[in-house]
Amino acid sequence: MKRVWLWIALLLSVVCGCGGSGSTTSVNNGTGTPPGSGGIVEVGPGTPTGNVVVNITSIDGKTADDKTAEAQPAATMVRLVISNSALTIGGAAYKVIVDGSIVSSITGLAFPVANGYTFEVVTYTQQTVQPGGTPTVNRMLKYAKAANVNITPSGATVNLSTTPIVANFTLPNPTYSGQILNITANMPQPTPLYSIWNLFLSTSPINNALHTVATPIHSGIRTPIVLTPGTLYAQGEFFINANLIDTTPTGSVIRYDTAGNLIPPPHATENYHDWTFNYPNPEPAFGDSPLSVPLDLVSLNIPIN
Numbered sequence: 001m002k003r004v005w006l007w008i009a010l011l012l013s014v015v016c017g018c019g020g021s022g023s024t025t026s027v028n029n030g031t032g033t034p035p036g037s038g039g040i041v042e043v044g045p046g047t048p049t050g051n052v053v054v055n056i057t058s059i060d061g062k063t064a065d066d067k068t069a070e071a072q073p074a075a076t077m078v079r080l081v082i083s084n085s086a087l088t089i090g091g092a093a094y095k096v097i098v099d100g101s102i103v104s105s106i107t108g109l110a111f112p113v114a115n116g117y118t119f120e121v122v123t124y125t126q127q128t129v130q131p132g133g134t135p136t137v138n139r140m141l142k143y144a145k146a147a148n149v150n151i152t153p154s155g156a157t158v159n160l161s162t163t164p165i166v167a168n169f170t171l172p173n174p175t176y177s178g179q180i181l182n183i184t185a186n187m188p189q190p191t192p193l194y195s196i197w198n199l200f201l202s203t204s205p206i207n208n209a210l211h212t213v214a215t216p217i218h219s220g221i222r223t224p225i226v227l228t229p230g231t232l233y234a235q236g237e238f239f240i241n242a243n244l245i246d247t248t249p250t251g252s253v254i255r256y257d258t259a260g261n262l263i264p265p266p267h268a269t270e271n272y273h274d275w276t277f278n279y280p281n282p283e284p285a286f287g288d289s290p291l292s293v294p295l296d297l298v299s300l301n302i303p304i305n
Contacts, residue, residue: 041088043112047113052110052157053105073141075102078102079244083117099256110155117151137274168236175293175295176297182219185218202224202232229295235278235280236278237278246269247271250266251268
């Protein structure tokens, strides 16, 4: 327990101004090395900070070819992740997660004065997996990223314009009974999606967004073996990139809600399976068209003497 309270005290000292007056510490950092001047800097209670305002807007102006859904539910939640590869805290890579109800602006945050920050935001909604109604997953909707952000003692303003997340793939047309598929997905960068994804195959129409908690696989999958020609249906499930969640054993990454309130550690460790994006997603809120191709039998040439 003593260790937890010491950790909370350190976080409050390092990321000062969150949920408070927003004042900026002006003392030198403990290493004596200005952040951003070269090398990795360990931040601590003496590290100067600057106040940051993050504005989040939504852009829907994607072309029809870029959209992976004809419709999309309104986002109810937002996750903001702030990282800097030039900084460490407690010996770990510097990362802060802000997560909660969707807002257009996040204020009251302060971060160590340094160059080279990355700000990433994902909007999402929470839905139960059908059929069965369990578990609840975070359906990722839109994303934006700002790199090379510099925070000075006077602070910074970061504007993030989110656009719909894009991921899609195609199947060989036609496919054959028992054929091994090696599918590559199109995930335009930058993206919040993990490079490994899961491919579902079915000889019946897929009418809901599928979900797996097993290790995802999308290559080396054999199509169903059928006795008569038919139709092969497919759906992909994509997951969040690990840098946007807290995978530390005790959930020790610094966390805030979107009102700027510190969420004291330890937190529950997060799993990438809980953050999903399906293509195609046939549920009414998304309205994707099914992905299907003819499923044929393998032709055999039998010589007749």
